[in-house]
Structure formats: C-alpha cells, structure tokens
Amino acid sequence: MTSTPAYARIAVxxxxxxxxxxxxxxxxxxxxxxxxxxxxxxxxxxxxxxxRCGDGTFYTGIATDVARRIxxxxxxxxxxxxxxxxxxxxxxxxxxxxxxxVATKVEHRIKQWSRIEKQNVxxxxxxxxxxxxxxxxxx
Numbered sequence: 001m002t003s004t005p006a007y008a009r010i011a012v013x014x015x016x017x018x019x020x021x022x023x024x025x026x027x028x029x030x031x032x033x034x035x036x037x038x039x040x041x042x043x044x045x046x047x048x049x050x051x052r053c054g055d056g057t058f059y060t061g062i063a064t065d066v067a068r069r070i071x072x073x074x075x076x077x078x079x080x081x082x083x084x085x086x087x088x089x090x091x092x093x094x095x096x097x098x099x100x101x102v103a104t105k106v107e108h109r110i111k112q113w114s115r116i117e118k119q120n121v122x123x124x125x126x127x128x129x130x131x132x133x134x135x136x137x138x139x
Contacts, residue, residue, distance in 0.1 A: 046103035048110065048128070049094040050118065053086035058118045060110045062103040066094050093124045097132055105135045 044064035051059045051070070059082060063069035073079035074087055083089070097103045109131050110118075117127070 045096045045098060046100050047094050047096045048103055048106050050092040050110065050124070051083075052090045052092050053083065054088050055086050057086065058092070058115065059083055059086075059089075060107050060118075062097075062100070062107045066091070092118075092121055093128070095125075095128055095132075098136075101139065102132070102135055105139075106131055109135070 046062055046064055047066050048060065048062050049066050049069075051061070051073075053059060059080065061069065061080065070089060070091070073083045073089060076084050097106050106128070110128070118124075
C-alpha cells in the first residue's frame with residue numbers, strides 16, 4: 001500500500017484552506033515553503049492590467065483572469081463603478097505578477113503615476129518590471 005506524498009497532501013490542504021496554510025503544512029512535513037509554488041498547489045497567478053477607457057482616462061486593476069474581469073467591467077454589474085459608462089475599453093498593458101499581495105502593491109504604485117506616465121506605452125514594460133522588482137525586494 002502506498003501513501004500519498006507530502007507535497008500532494010499540502011496541495012490539497014492549501015487549495016481547501018487558502019495560502020495561509022502553506023507555512024503550517026510545510027512546517028509539519030519539514031518542507032521549505034519555497035518547495036511548492038502557487039501554480040503547483042492550484043493557486044491562481046494574479047495579473048495587473050491597465051485599461052484605456054472610451055473617454056481617454058486610464059484604469060488600473062488586478063485579476064486572476066483579466067479577460068473575465070474586463071467582461072465584468074463591460075457588463076457593469078460586477079465591474080468597477082469608475083468604469084460604468086466609460087467604455088469601450090482597450091487593454092494597454094497586462095502582466096502576471098504573482099500573488100495577490102504583490103499585485104495589490106504594484107496596482108497601488110501604478111495608480112500613483114501621472115497620466116503622462118501611463119500614456120507612454122513603450123516604456124510601460126520596463127517601468128512595471130522595475131516596479132515589480134522593488135515590490136518583491138521589499139517583501
């Protein structure tokens with residue numbers, strides 16, 4: 001009779017109870033927390049996205065499924081109030097950034113940028129990469 005490997009038990013525990021269980025499960029099985037990534041345990045990667053609205057304004061958000069989230073914005077029911085009546089939307093930039101904590105911090109920092117900084121689409125990838133590195137080093 002074979003037993004279930006420790007990493008499989010951890011994956012089930014985390015998917016059932018959330019990411020806060022990762023540290024506890026790894027302690028109980030003597031695995032380092034870095035032994036499993038979010039993708040390995042079925043946790044979604046978060047993305048940050050930047051939209052240009054029909055009226056020329058910008059909106060920054062985070063989601064695990066950007067296409068689904070933009071659909072929610074377009075329908076209006078579950079979308080952000082700011083975006084109601086501002087369509088159509090154009091995705092200016094999107095990038096997977098990791099967990100929700102990092103995504104929220106990157107989103108907050110992007111929202112602090114000026115309109116001119118957001119309009120410079122050519123520089124967005126490099127600026128967001130640098131911002132992502134800063135956020136990851138700080139945590």
